[in-house]
Structure formats: C-alpha cells, structure tokens
Amino acid sequence: MGVKDIGDNVRRHMKIHGVAISRLSMMTGLGTAAISNLLNGKSEPKSSTLIRIADALNVPFNALIADAPELSCLRFRTAKTLSAREKAERDQLKHDTAIWLSDYWFLEHELYENMPRCSLPQITNMDPFSAAIAVRDACSIDRDAPIYDIAQLIEDAGIKLRIRPFGFKKTFGLSVGDMNGGPAIVVNSEKGISVERQIFTIAHELGHLMLHKTSYTNTVEMEDQREEDEANAFAGTFLVPDAALDKEWEESRGLAFVDRVLKIKRIFKVSYMTVLIRLYQIGKASSYTTLIIRFRQEYLTRYGHDLKGYYEPDSITESPSGLVAKEDPHGLDTNDLMEERFARSVREAYEKEIISMSRAGEMLNLSIMDMRHLVRAWQEL
Numbered sequence: 001m002g003v004k005d006i007g008d009n010v011r012r013h014m015k016i017h018g019v020a021i022s023r024l025s026m027m028t029g030l031g032t033a034a035i036s037n038l039l040n041g042k043s044e045p046k047s048s049t050l051i052r053i054a055d056a057l058n059v060p061f062n063a064l065i066a067d068a069p070e071l072s073c074l075r076f077r078t079a080k081t082l083s084a085r086e087k088a089e090r091d092q093l094k095h096d097t098a099i100w101l102s103d104y105w106f107l108e109h110e111l112y113e114n115m116p117r118c119s120l121p122q123i124t125n126m127d128p129f130s131a132a133i134a135v136r137d138a139c140s141i142d143r144d145a146p147i148y149d150i151a152q153l154i155e156d157a158g159i160k161l162r163i164r165p166f167g168f169k170k171t172f173g174l175s176v177g178d179m180n181g182g183p184a185i186v187v188n189s190e191k192g193i194s195v196e197r198q199i200f201t202i203a204h205e206l207g208h209l210m211l212h213k214t215s216y217t218n219t220v221e222m223e224d225q226r227e228e229d230e231a232n233a234f235a236g237t238f239l240v241p242d243a244a245l246d247k248e249w250e251e252s253r254g255l256a257f258v259d260r261v262l263k264i265k266r267i268f269k270v271s272y273m274t275v276l277i278r279l280y281q282i283g284k285a286s287s288y289t290t291l292i293i294r295f296r297q298e299y300l301t302r303y304g305h306d307l308k309g310y311y312e313p314d315s316i317t318e319s320p321s322g323l324v325a326k327e328d329p330h331g332l333d334t335n336d337l338m339e340e341r342f343a344r345s346v347r348e349a350y351e352k353e354i355i356s357m358s359r360a361g362e363m364l365n366l367s368i369m370d371m372r373h374l375v376r377a378w379q380e381l
Contacts, residue, residue, distance in 0.1 A: 006041075010057075013059050021039075030049065073182060085168075143241055173188055245279070261295055
C-alpha cells in the first residue's frame with residue numbers, strides 16, 4: 001500500500017460523502033495542511049490519523065488502506081454526465097468489484113472449487129437475435145420456455161454475478177471480461193431500480209460479453225449506441241424468445257389485452273414494456289406506439305392508474321432502444337432475483353475455518369454485528 005493509494009482512497013470517500021477539506025478538518029481536529037499533504041501523497045499518515053478520518057467519514061479503517069487494484073478488462077459506460085460525487089461512487093465501485101473478484105478467486109482456490117461451465121458459444125458475425133437463441137441453446141433452455149432463475153443460470157454458465165447498489169442511478173450495470181477474474185456481471189440494485197430492470201440488465205450485459213468482446217477496456221466511459229441497441233436486442237430475445245412469446249400469447253387469447261400483457265410479464269419476469277416491444281418485433285402489431293397507448297388506456301380503465309411515471313417517454317418510438325419501464329405495475333420482488341454462489345462459498349470457507357468471522361463479514365460487506373446475526377441464522381438450519 002503506497003502513500004498515494006491512501007490519499008486516493010481518502011479523497012474518493014470524501015467526494016462520496018460530500019466532505020471538503022475544511023469540513024474534514026473540523027470533524028477530525030486535523031489541520032487543513034496535514035489533510036492536503038495526505039491527499040496528495042506528500043506525507044505518510046499515522047494509524048491514529050487514519051482512524052480519526054475513517055470515523056469522520058463513517059467508513060471502515062481498511063477502506064482507507066486498501067490497495068488500488070486495476071480492472072483492465074472492464075465495460076462500465078454511461079450516456080449521462082456524472083457529478084463529482086457520482087464519479088467517486090463509480091471509482092469506488094470499480095475498486096470494490098476488483099476486490100470482490102479477488103475474494104472470489106481466493107475462495108475458489110481455497111475450496112478447490114471451479115466455476116461451472118455450459119460452454120457458451122463463440123459468437124462471430126451473428127446478429128443479436130440469433131446470438132441470444134444460440135446462447136439459450138448452449139445452456140439447454142427450451143426455445144419456448146421462460147428463464148425461471150436468471151441468477152442461477154448465469155452462475156451455472158460460469159459467469160460471476162453480483163447485485164448491489166451503485167450509489168447513483170445513471171447506469172444499470174457493468175461487466176468484466178475473461179481477464180481480471182471474469183467473466184462477471186455487476187447489477188445496480190439502487191432504490192427505485194425495479195427487479196425487472198435488474199433482470200434485463202443481466203441479460204443486457206451478457207449480450208455485451210457475447211457480442212462485444214473487443215470493447216472491454218477501462219479507458220472508454222461513453223456508450224456506443226450501436227452496441228447498446230444490439231445488447232438490448234439480445235436481452236429482449238434471450239428473456240422472451242419468439243417461440244415462447246408466441247406460445248404464451250396464443251394460450252392467453254381469452255383474456256383482455258392488458259391482462260394478457262401482465263400475465264406474460266409475470267411468466268418471463270420482465271417489464272411490461274419488454275413484452276410490448278417483443279410483441280411488436282414478432283409482428284403482433286404494426287406500431288409499438290399503438291401498443292403502448294392501448295395498454296395505458298386499458299390499464300387506466302381496469303386499475304385506475306394512467307402509468308405516468310411508469311414508462312420512459314423517449315422509448316415510445318417505432319424502434320425503441322429502451323425496453324424497460326422505470327417502474328412496473330404488478331412488479332417483482334427482490335426475492336425474485338438473488339445471487340447465491342459467492343455467499344455460499346463464504347459460508348463454506350467460514351465453517352471450514354479457512355476465514356474468520358470478520359473476514360467473512362468483509363467479503364459480504366457486513367458489519368461484525370450483522371455477520372454474527374447471519375452466522376446464527378446459518379446455524380439454525
């Protein structure tokens with residue numbers, strides 16, 4: 001751990017919490033010059049100084065002295081400008097993701113456990129719709145069947161999965177390529193991001209992993225709209241393939257239009273907007289706009305809500321790039337999407353005395369008190 005790394009860690013957490021040098025000085029009793037020297041790597045701080053700073057910023061002591069790992073094979077982009085605080089949150093997320101992947105590798109090595117594989121195909125010169133079906137076939141999913149547990153599917157496919165809040169909502173996920181401990185997908189579960197959106201994000205990032213292997217670099221931060229559209233098309237077809245949608249649509253012919261859409265939304269665990277765009281794409285309607293308007297009108301008649309605030313207006317076009325509503329009526333619950341493998345490995349390593357309780361808490365991002373509660377819950381069954 002270098003002095004510069006400590007300064008970078010402190011600066012990042014100051015930005016996340018909106019604390020200026022003058023404010024940190026008041027909170028810790030340290031001089032502004034001393035804090036400035038620490039931030040710029042001009043002096044090596046004492047442990048007591050870092051403890052005071054950690055307490056003031058309400059972060060663990062280890063967060064200030066952690067090494068600064070690099071992810072060279074990362075895709076983490078946004079079409080929106082980030083504030084200084086959001087950029088600090090983004091940098092912290094990159095840092096945390098690198099540590100998480102390092103912890104994952106450690107657990108696999110110590111437990112002599114290898115990630116399962118389903119031999120995902122090498123996609124070359126394939127359109128996103130065909131690529132989505134090829135991946136489903138490789139994972140032995142029937143073409144007319146929904147995906148009941150995408151988290152387990154992704155982990156069974158040898159892709160590490162993490163679901164966590166990012167601290168901002170201007171991007172929904174990131175993915176790491178085959179290097180740096182990947183492939184891996186990290187999904188934003190920030191409050192207000194629906195489970196339907198999180199599920200779609202997993203499929204979207206899988207699309208990037210399959211279709212855009214050369215795009216994994218830590219130096220590009222702005223989205224490529226063509227690649228985003230292709231990943232959206234992949235995700236829509238992967239989650240709601242033509243044959244499965246056609247089957248469910250025909251079997252629900254006796255229901256009203258709005259009820260058919262809501263029924264199919266629940267079956268495939270997607271947004272109602274994903275259902276509508278897929279209906280348009282398989283030729284069930286000549287206009288996506290007409291589908292949206294009809295659904296909103298019938299939903300208002302049936303449920304007394306016009307769905308304002310439940311959709312993204314920019315998505316109402318004949319060829320929409322957004323396939324998920326901001327919020328969803330009759331939405332899914334957080335229990336509908338939970339990654340399991342990493343936590344299971346942490347438990348196994350703890351019970352085999354490979355790691356301590358405090359180390360398990362660090363890996364799961366839990367306080368020692370919360371970790372004790374979890375251990376007791378493990379022992380109850």
